[in-house]
Amino acid sequence: MVIYMEYLRELNMISIIVRAVLALVIGGSIGINRESKKQPAGFRTYMLVSVGAVLVMMTNQYISEYYNTGDPSRLGAQVISGIGFLGAGTIIV
Template sequence: MGELEISLRDVNTLSIMIRLSLAAICGGLIGYDRGRKRRPAGFRTHILVCIGSALVMITNQYIIEIMKYDTDPTRLGAQVISGIGFLGAGTILITGKQQVKGLTTAAGLWASACMGLAIGIGFYEGALIGCIFILGSMTLLHRFDAFVMSKTKLIELYVELVSVKSISKFFDFVRNNNMEITNVEIIKTRTSEELVGLFVTIKQKEKHDHMKVLTLIGTLDDVVIVEEI
């Protein structure tokens, strides 16, 4: 192990600057992807989480190596891992159409905190490899996940109909097109007292592209809005 590498593993001005800079870069990469997709926690939030986590571990290492206190080197880091949950919970939202949003962002914040802890203790290799995997999961796997979801037989829809009387007509239309309704919830819409909203889970007997199913349902005269949720 060379002198530079030893220096970067110890707590000194150079290692602190490099660790915090690396935390800002790695956290920024994750946050940029979230910010570009207009998620609640974006570029600055991820940077702050990663830098804060790194600083916690640097402080922990400083307490042990410089101040010579005999304590658990993972103690402060454990508090970060559990404490970051409140920030992640704030990014999870349930929309008016009962869609759960923000789970990936919350997981990204937690992963950024863990990445910051690795950087803060000087585990550069693990942090950089982890950054690549986290970023890859958020970007490349997002497309794969969307592709898989679009090919499943189950489709969850939000449908608005012109009146309550249209519900039975809608059900008959679905059944006549080789599909079945496995779950349904009826709600009042905010736009009009006459319109009725449905949260519907439809199971296809033959697998089709979801957009094709949406287009088919949209052809029914009584359907005002149809969206996949």
């Protein structure tokens, strides 16, 4: 199990696919729960937000691993502020 976890921490095609699929499944399950309770943000919203967050964080990992430039926590902070913006829009609607 430890070997698989180390393999998935690296940036390769399998780890990218596994991360994206996990984001789809987890975001979709949260979205189904929200849709069943008739909340404004539902299945598609949570899936898109979770996949977008995963793609941004994988891009951040790629940039910090291969180029060694910039601050690796900046993109993560922008993901959090973007999700906060979506949450505020959901509350207003």
